[in-house]
Amino acid sequence: MGSIWELDFYSRPILDENQKKVWEVLVCETPLETRTKIDSVFRFAKYCPSTEVNSVWLRTALEEAISEAGKAPIRIRFFRRQMSNMITKASRDLGISAQPSRRTLLLNQWLEQRMEEVYPQEPGYQAGTNPSVRLENPPPLRLPDALEGKQWIFVTLQQSEFTQMHDWEIGFGEAFPFELAQISPETPIPGILIFSPRALPIAGWISGLELAWLKLDDKEEPRLVLETGATESWILANLKNSQTLAEAKSFEEAKQKANGVHFIAVQSNPQEESFAGFWLLQEVNVP
Secondary structure: OOOEEEEEEEEEEEEOOOOOEEEEEEEEEOOOOOOOOHHHOOEEEEEEOHHHOOHHHHHHHHHHHHHHHOOOOOEEEEOOHHHHHHHHHHHHHOOOEEEEOOOOHHHHHHHHHHHHHOHHHOOOEOOOOOOOOOOOOOOOEEOOHHHOOOEEEEEEEEHHHHHHHHHOOEEEEEOOOHHHHOOOOOOEEEEEEEEOOOHHHHHHHHHOOOEEEEEEEOOOOOEEEEEEOOOEEEEEEEOOOHHHHHHHHHHHHHHHHOOOEEEEEEEOOOOOOOEEEEEEEEOOOOO
């Protein structure tokens, strides 16, 4: 399997000699396993003059990053929807697909670190916020009927139990280093197990989404919502009785104590030891 990259291309709180915002491209490889050391993950950063902000400059910067990495990624994730056209074109010109995604955990952390430690040291730094454009998300969609699970339950695993996740039998899935989440090995990690005779097709369909996180939406009718891509969401389950709603609230409380970390898994039945799908997720504030 090839690598996946996370990318941000946007203005920074730095002014050049003409009092114009300096732009920057950040690229990092997505760490896909719990045991990966994030300091060893490939990263690339380059400033861009405001007069050269276009897909041609970005494509050239990506070519430089590919040269440094020694290989091109199989796809690129980015979270800024307003930069979609530019990022998509630059990537497409290099034969790489680019997808809007909120699963940019290492990039988010790296950007936060640069905001605190790197940009304030640059000439022309302007203290204050460097806001992104907030866009409204559409309402959640219903899952296709054929993809609804026959049964599902809330479960909990200790963080330490994930150390051998790379040895589990998993058809489709993705993880990330717990080093990113900054939680202890004793932390309980909540999750949801979905059982279905059609477990593999369900897991295959889920794998085609850019999974973000699972959350309880109880603003109107209580339901579990699976957030995907940059804006999409899906109604995973309607919570029609007080017991399941109480369990969902306990799930949310455990998720908050685990710094947003949780998981979603798919199996054919409760006796099955392998997983058709298993995804480690983290709910975060996307910049």
